[in-house]
Amino acid sequence: MPRKARELSALEVRRLAQPGRWSVGGVDGLALQVTAGGARSWVLRVTINGRQREMGLGSFPTVTLAEAREKARSHRALVEQGTDPISQRASARSAAAAKQSTQQTFSAVAMKYIAQHEKGWKNAKHGAQWSATLQAYAEPVIGPLLVSDVTTAHVIKVLEPIWTTKTETASRVRSRIELVLDFAAAHGLREGPNPARWRGNLDAALPKASKVANVQHHAAVPVSEMPKFMARLRLRAGQGARALEFAILTAARSGEVRGMTWAEVDLAAMLWTVPAQRMKGGREHRVPLSAPAMALLRALPAGEPDKLVLPGLRGPLSDMSLTAVLRRMGVDATAHGFRSSFRDWTSEHTNYPSEVAEMALAHTVANKVEAAYRRGDLFERRVLLMAEWAAFLQAGDPKHEATDAPV
Secondary structure (H helix, E strand, C coil): CCCCCCCCCHHHHHCCCCCEEEECCCCCCEEEEECCCCCEEEEEEEEECCEEEEEEEEECCCCCHHHHHHHHHHHHHHHHCCCCHHHHHHHHHHHHHHHHHHCCEHHHHHHHHHHHHHHHCCCHHHHHHHHHHHHHHHHHHHCCCEHHHCCHHHHHHHHHHHHCCCHHHHHHHHHHHHHHHHHHHHCCCCCCCCCCCCCCCHHHCCCCHHHHCCCCCCCCCCHHHHHHHHHHHHCCCCHHHHHHHHHHHHCCCHHHHHCCEHHHEECCCCEEEECHHHCCCCCCEEEECCHHHHHHHHCCCCCCCCCECCEECCEECCHHHHHHHHHHHCCCCCCCHHHHHHHHHHHHHECCCHHHHHHHCCCCCCCHHHHHHCCCCCHHHHHHHHHHHHHHHHHCCHHHHHECCCC
């Protein structure tokens, strides 16, 4: 029978300073380990399934002799019951580490979402809007919360103050919170239904956005006044005026015109091709150029392919440069509003089908099934449509107001 170690006192243990392993007695296998550097810690040697194992019980004197003996007795009792205290402790540590890794705040997860998705967004402005709206509205309420603890009540608390006063912003905030929480769920950071989901969830607590939103349309010049307006616009000098005129003739967005390069223009084919990366819908858009649009381009000094067709004094024209033209003319409208004027004209003064006008405006087809089957861009019909629109703008001849167009 092996001889038991003498039970040392606390004072004797404190005096153990030589490097080595010193049995302290009181519990079989308990020893104080002293390193060459002078560090001291408790070690318990046990036999588990016929194999001798060692486990640390903490450093000395942080763990006292009495506490070390108590821990040692507890672990030996587990061994006698057939439990492996070393594996049990490893499992507990692993579970604690796993739990800690899932305990991330909503703000931290939102930052990760933005960082991982911003490269796929069209421009830096979109990412800035994401950060700004979440910081302004979500952060004060759910930012510090663990993402796993965010509930529907929290989301409602974020949205209620702005739902009827800033409905469009509130709707975007809700959507962004939903995406962040979906992202969290996909990474194992939360479980259960998404509390920011609208259908079958928030729709029971908040009125439909379309019922409370104060929709503000872009101010537009009435169709009947467009020919006179264009006559005045053609008399104005400056790149801003030419850019606005060209945007109206092509029913294009201001940004598409301001960013147009000579490489996009084919004068021989009377065609302007806007690349997908510059389009709101992310798809290439072919724009037929009418005779007046061609005349405008030919009057400009030709540049290298990568040069802007309508540059400003210090780089690209700003959106305000077009707005300034309208203000100087005393016209209460926006550059974007002329797209509405064009749409009204096609609806009220021509027989062209709606899809032709929508394609001319490069609007995305909302119906996914219809979008899947509509592969063409109705270009030939749009050639005729844009020629008639230009003729109407040039003269305002009544004969252009009731065109019998092919359907």
